[in-house]
Amino acid sequence: MRKQIQHYALLFLLLLSGLGISRSANGQEIKGIVHELESSQRLRDVTVKNLRTNETTQTDTEGNFTVGGQINDLLTFTQPGYEIDTAFVYQEGIQRVYLIRDSKTITIDEVVISRLTDSRLAYEIEKAKTEGQVTEASQNRGGLRISLSRLFGRQSKMARNNLDLLLEEQHNRKVDRLFSAQAIRALVPLTDTEMALFREQFRPSLEFIETASPEDVRAYVLDSYSKFKSTK
Incomplete structure (x- = not known):
């Protein structure tokens, strides 16, 4: 003993x-x-x-x-x-x-994005938004007009593609802070392997996380766990 x-x-x-x-x-x-x-x-x-x-x-x-x-x-x-x-x-x-x-241009892909800190991720999002803008103010007339060179430019297209990846990563991080392994383990028993699969399959939307109460999140985890176990 x-x-x-x-x-x-x-x-x-x-x-x-x-x-x-x-x-x-x-x-x-x-x-x-x-x-x-x-x-x-x-x-x-x-x-x-x-x-x-x-x-x-x-x-x-x-x-x-x-x-x-x-x-x-x-x-x-x-x-x-x-x-x-x-x-x-x-x-x-x-x-x-x-x-x-310093002053280094980075190549954006999913692996690189996952390594960025939150502050750097926010910086790259703002940078991509600026580079992907497709309208500009006219100095001769009021209002906005379409800039075709910026709309169809290679750099602009790449920036908009990068922006989608960056925003998806930012949204997932916001969700995962509440839908964390620690919070889930406090409610349901999952192994490390099961936890990775569970969080990937049942990650809630950002809209849900931003409006849900702690009771809503708890009910969501328990309901998702029942579905997860029924498929095994």
């Missing part, structure tokens, strides 16, 4: 050590890794600052960092030659941040 208790205690400690947000002698800590976006190379000597506590630290030779903090904190990342970025900590786990070189 004693060996069994020791076994479970060891497993519990191992689970705690894998969390990006963990307990320490001084309180909670946020752990993460900083990469360069295009090469995925880990970056050393990046200054990480918690804007709530003003605590700062730097990444080590492997790009790892640990800073005091908790969920809902906002971190900034500064490194000469790279654009300053901010990351909102909204879930447990190792925080992965990808920095972009």
